[in-house]
Amino acid sequence: MTTRTHTVLDAEAHARVAAFEAFTQAHPLLMQADTDIRTLIDEPAGSAAFMVFGPTGVGKTTLVERVCRELTRQRLASLVADPQLAPPLLLTALAPVGSNFNWMDFLVRGLIALEEPGAGRKVLTPDDPTLEPDRYAARSIPGARRAFEAAVRERRPPAIFIDEAQHITNVGTGVRLLNQLDFVKSLADACESVFVLVGTYQLLALRNLNGQLGRRCRDVHLRRYRFDVAEEQADFASVVNTFAQQLPVDPELLLGSLPLLYRGSAGCVGNLKEWLVRALVIALRGGGEITLDHLERTALPLDTQQEIASEIAMGERRLAEAEAAGARDEVERLLGMGGPADQAGGDAVPQKKAPAGRKPPAGRRGTRRPGGDPVGAR
């Protein structure tokens, strides 16, 4: 989390806020996702890109920082021995100025992160060094892409994380959405590295756009704590209690306000922490402890809470649909695994049902029905 200067506070209060902002706790959902991501990076099993998604303020950036730290620590001996190697790369996909995501800007930022000389002045160089480089291709996406791929192959970072990756989905049409994922996959292949796309549920738009790409993409869901699951509610209470121990507040007050804290944070630890920072600033300004009034005054507006809750509900519903029994039955039917159509020897192409209440047409259109025509009638 970025530490900002609170100009209204004295030095001691400011240090206290900064210390709380820097505090991070090892809560169960975060640690589970940490293990899942590192397992996927260690054993990609043919996957070129992973997706890590979850609601806003759940702690995705914290998670990525943690994974990067652990990967760097594991690789430290190699990094000391070979100054050409790079630690894991953490890039941010910035929101585009116009309507489409800016890959050129992204690639140049990647080259800068890799400490490449002339990051913004790359050219297309021929394989034969006696030939002139293609200066006309300078500052073009193909030039920057070739340079980025070469730099990653040379420096071999264990993984490339793209935070706020939902901005990649900012394109005009569905076909272009598929192109975006295709670009990421081919970039990962050419770089011979693992790409990890980290973002909100908007990333689900990129998931399973087609079978060939879906096979090469796996994901990790960092979700909120659910209030209606007793075990997760208890874990959320422990999260609140852990924060309370770092704050000038009566822990009983926070634990007694659990439904309020849950609603205002949507069960997301990052949202809860930001809220508590706001309450802490007001409390320190008054020179006292955090009170219920401070919490209520610094909560997110109700319409923002509603927006966050509806985004969560939509994302979770989409994931639940993908994992539902009906989806499994459909896969089995398409694969011809024992459905009535398969026993009859039918093909696996889904057949469109006729709308209810309409009689299906008998035979081909324009073909006469069998039976004799009346004769001799005048």
Next chain:
Amino acid sequence: MTPAGAFPPLDLSRVPVPPRSRLYRLAPAGGDTALRESVLSYLVRLANKHHVTVGVLLAEGLPGLIASSGGQDGEPSAVLRNARSAMGTELLAGRWAAAGEATLIPRA
């Protein structure tokens, strides 16, 4: 009230990593033979590998080389002006090789 435990803090402090080399570790062609490539040939190949022109490589990747040739900061023209005399075994070639080595191998 829900019973609550407490979770341990999570360490997110930065792992100190020694400075990285800006340039790739490219072996000189010709090995330890009389046909070993010249400094200029090496620079062209290195620039190609980094997808930049030699001028950009000198300005951004090898500032020490510019300084050893009497050029201003980030100004590769002094190097390019003296490039012909760096082809042999004279003083300038030695200076260039030393400046290159200092950049390419940043180990203590």
